[in-house]
Amino acid sequence: MFRAVFDFLGQRYFDHSYFASKSIAMNILVVGGAGYVGSHAARCLVDAGHGVWVFDNLVFGHEQAAPVGRLIRGDLHNRELLSGILREKQIEAVMHFAAFAYVGESVQDPAKYYHNNIVGSLSLLEAMRTARVSKIVFSSTTATYGVPETVPIPEETPQSPINPYGFTKLAIEHALRDYAHAYGFGFAALRYFNAAGAHHDGDLGEDHDPETHLIPLALQVALGQRERIAIFGTDYPTPDGTCIRDYVHVDDLASAHLLALDRLKQGEGLQLNLGTGHGHSVREVIDACRHVSGVDFRVVEAERRPGDPPELVADASRARSVLGWEPRYTEIEPIVRTAWNWHSRHPRGYAS
Ligand code: UFG
Numbered sequence: 600m601f602r603a604v605f606d607f608l609g610q611r612y613f614d615h616s617y618f619a620s621k622s623i624a625m626n627i628l629v630v631g632g633a634g635y636v637g638s639h640a641a642r643c644l645v646d647a648g649h650g651v652w653v654f655d656n657l658v659f660g661h662e663q664a665a666p667v668g669r670l671i672r673g674d675l676h677n678r679e680l681l682s683g684i685l686r687e688k689q690i691e692a693v694m695h696f697a698a699f700a701y702v703g704e705s706v707q708d709p710a711k712y713y714h715n716n717i718v719g720s721l722s723l724l725e726a727m728r729t730a731r732v733s734k735i736v737f738s739s740t741t742a743t744y745g746v747p748e749t750v751p752i753p754e755e756t757p758q759s760p761i762n763p764y765g766f767t768k769l770a771i772e773h774a775l776r777d778y779a780h781a782y783g784f785g786f787a788a789l790r791y792f793n794a795a796g797a798h799h800d801g802d803l804g805e806d807h808d809p810e811t812h813l814i815p816l817a818l819q820v821a822l823g824q825r826e827r828i829a830i831f832g833t834d835y836p837t838p839d840g841t842c843i844r845d846y847v848h849v850d851d852l853a854s855a856h857l858l859a860l861d862r863l864k865q866g867e868g869l870q871l872n873l874g875t876g877h878g879h880s881v882r883e884v885i886d887a888c889r890h891v892s893g894v895d896f897r898v899v900e901a902e903r904r905p906g907d908p909p910e911l912v913a914d915a916s917r918a919r920s921v922l923g924w925e926p927r928y929t930e931i932e933p934i935v936r937t938a939w940n941w942h943s944r945h946p947r948g949y950a951s
Pocket of ligand 1: 700702740741742764792793794811812813814816828829830831832842843844881904907911
């Protein structure tokens with residue numbers, strides 16, 4: 600496809616008239632861009648014509664998930680390395696996905712979470728200040744709301760996390776607000792609901808070790824890699840007694856990041872929920888996994904998992920109105936189908 604390319608004062612500009620958004624191509628550092636959501640965003644940025652560099656320590660990320668030749672291996676705590684990269688690659692904006700994200704582990708070992716998610720993120724923000732980069736899109740989470748009183752959840756809902764993971768994300772949201780006010784940062788904090796599915800091309804997907812999420816676990820049972828899936832709690836105050844979540848496709852999360860990038864303004868911040876607004880119970884998700892895989896796999900009922908709120912569904916109307924974001928996947932089966940496409944073709948994840 601023809602793209603008009605201009606070289607102007609050493610900066611690259613693309614005419615994006617063929618793409619959904621009309622934006623100027625930028626040099627972007629995707630921190631944590633070899634992980635699940637980060638790799639999808641990096642791919643989306645490359646496809647839109649941006650100059651992309653991925654910075655990842657590969658503790659949870661996968662080399663194969665990063666765009667070829669664009670991975671820089673390094674640690675978030677290495678501020679000098681980061682500011683050097685920001686300068687050398689003439690980075691104009693950062694997307695920050697790097698975090699530990701196991702809720703249960705954050706309760707068992709909070710120090711690990713405070714150190715990586717807060718100290719590490721502050722190191723990145725300081726490197727940005729040193730290198731005079733002031734635009735950032737930050738991965739936040741529904742876990743910052745804790746157990747909300749009303750569902751669907753609008754952004755005005757008080758944020759009172761019930762675990763250290765949620766608290767670390769909220770702390771960085773606060774830091775970003777203060778950095779916007781004091782140092783002129785432009786930021787977007789995108790609060791994901793349940794990220795799910797896999798890239799439509801079939802070569803990027805979810806590969807966590809250990810895996811704790813419902814859809815990949817259920818599909819691993821369908822593939823015969825696990826014996827059964829347990830439903831954690833069947834006595835919740837929901838129509839079928841199991842927890843309800845808002846599963847949002849990872850490609851839709853990626854596209855929201857690109858739209859947010861276009862709307863970053865110096866000294867201002869956006870806080871936006873990213874969800875479909877549709878809730879699905881654990882039983883419904885498992886039924887979708889059985890239907891899509893064609894395998895009637897074994898399901899058992901188990902005790903509640905501590906810390907699971909009964910229902911988390913987004914009011915994502917602000918993302919729709921502010922970004923013009925429309926998730927392409929709103930139903931659970933098409934989301935599961937993309938996940939099945941990934942897991943069945945990559946039964947050992949990126950090691951396949
Ligand atoms: N579930 C089961 N059995 C399993 C795994 C999960 O019944 O084997 C249930 C959970 O109890 C929950 C639902 O499936 O009700 C979804 O669980 P996931 O582990 O897939 O996702 P979570 O909702 O726990 O986690 C997501 C994000 C976190 C975020 C959290 C906030 O992945 O990053 O929402 O609540 F912190």
